[in-house]
Amino acid sequence: MFDKLNLGDLGKVLEEIQEKAKKIQEESEKKVFVAKSGGGLVKVSANGKGEIIDIDIDDSLLEDKESLQILLISAINDVLKMVEEEKKRVAMNLMGGQNPFGQQ
Structure with a gap:
């Protein structure tokens, strides 16, 4: 069953996936999300x-x-929801566009 499986190649693929995931996570953490309430009377920003x-x-x-x-x-609830949506998007x-969370 595993006769033709090259573990060296598998290791490379997993390492590439890990590096990509880390890069995407770092980029996402640098983003700033802003939510307003009361017509802009209150504005909350989160990373x-x-x-x-x-x-x-x-x-x-x-x-x-x-x-x-x-x-x-x-405003706090809205900005935290934005952050959570970004985490799901990432x-x-x-996952290659497959939604592990069920529905969107």
């Missing part, structure tokens, strides 16, 4: 790792704590 790197809040919200909280939660790219 490809899912770390929040910036929050911009319009001064008009500083007197309205409840609205600020709602808009901040909304995984699908590595």
